[in-house]
């Protein structure tokens with residue numbers, strides 16, 4: 001976070017990731033700061049871009065350099081799917097096995113040299129500490145809650161949070177498994193992640209009219225200092241590989257720090273949606289900026305208010321960008337057959353738009369409850385080979401009208417009726433149409449079982 005205003009906070013509850021301080025720091029930087037035993041605390045500068053970027057000064061009980069051993073553990077280079085056909089694609093993260101470590105069991109999704117996306121549904125708390133040395137991480141918490149333990153203190157997180165972990169920040173995900181499962185969508189950015197430039201004034205403060213303010217950010221609030229000796233395992237991602245360091249003391253031994261560089265959170269439900277009389281384009285949803293990509297938040301919001309407005313998006317070509325959407329709710333205004341955790345990829349070079357019936361069905365609708373995270377990259381993305389088993393192979397032809405009569409029929413019986421669904425139902429040729437379904441999921445399972453005769457189009 002690069003907001004650089006000099007600031008004195010009198011309201012401790014205000015969350016502002018610019019200058020922040022926890023614990024004890026000396027009055028002047030680079031001056032004597034003694035431990036109770038008379039020795040010196042070890043000062044460490046961490047941040048972006050050497051000595052000139054956003055940074056913080058940390059004061060350790062022990063020097064951060066006392067490494068007992070180091071080894072390269074394993075390669076983490078990404079491998080692309082061999083199918084490079086230019087087409088729209090869709091996957092279901094719910095079909096991944098899940099479980100494991102929040103840092104070591106991430107499944108690659110899509111990537112290029114600017115950005116890589118991963119998905120993980122962890123159920124373990126790492127014994128090791130983790131640090132990504134080659135990328136900033138923006139982790140969207142689709143499900144789950146817990147605490148990100150860091151050298152800067154504990155950072156609580158909850159569902160809907162983007163957890164921003166800049167490069168070099170050592171941390172450990174302490175999942176609250178008792179509160180339910182955890183689903184994380186991880187963005188790894190080669191560049192520094194920040195709020196869009198147009199949201200900020202020349203001093204870095206978020207301006208009036210920006211869809212969020214400093215008050216919406218969560219920052220570390222509780223600094224815990226561990227003065228413990230022993231073997232402590234730190235895994236560092238660098239050179240597209242996992243590197244292991246054994247430190248001779250607990251790495252969370254910081255007694256104080258200050259600066260403008262630290263992990264922070266922003267909840268998607270704190271994004272103030274920008275709405276208009278007619279359809280607003282995707283940039284109004286932008287939340288983060290990196291070099292070569294943006295991250296946008298689709299949030300519950302009132303629809304366009306002109307009586308003739310078509311709230312569903314118009315067809316568009318992704319010129320100079322690839323579009324990836326992670327659906328964090330069952331609803332999405334322009335798509336049919338969406339389930340929680342589905343991912344679509346609309347690549348540069350071909351147009352996409354609302355599914356048949358969606359534009360008409362959206363007319364006169366008052367609001368949407370959709371929640372989705374979109375990543376648009378400016379350079380083409382590759383699809384990770386790990387996605388092959390969870391792909392919907394028919395998605396690229398899912399805009400063909402005839403296929404949607406079947407789907408609309410089922411959706412209609414499930415109680416999710418729209419004007420277009422009802423029309424489709426009345427002409428549906430399926431003979432067992434008299435059996436209403438009680439929910440969307442039973443509808444889908446019936447289709448899977450072949451009762452509606454066309455399993456592929458509903459998924």
Ligand SMILES: [Fe+2]
Pocket residue numbers: 316323346352
């Ligand atoms: Fe789009």
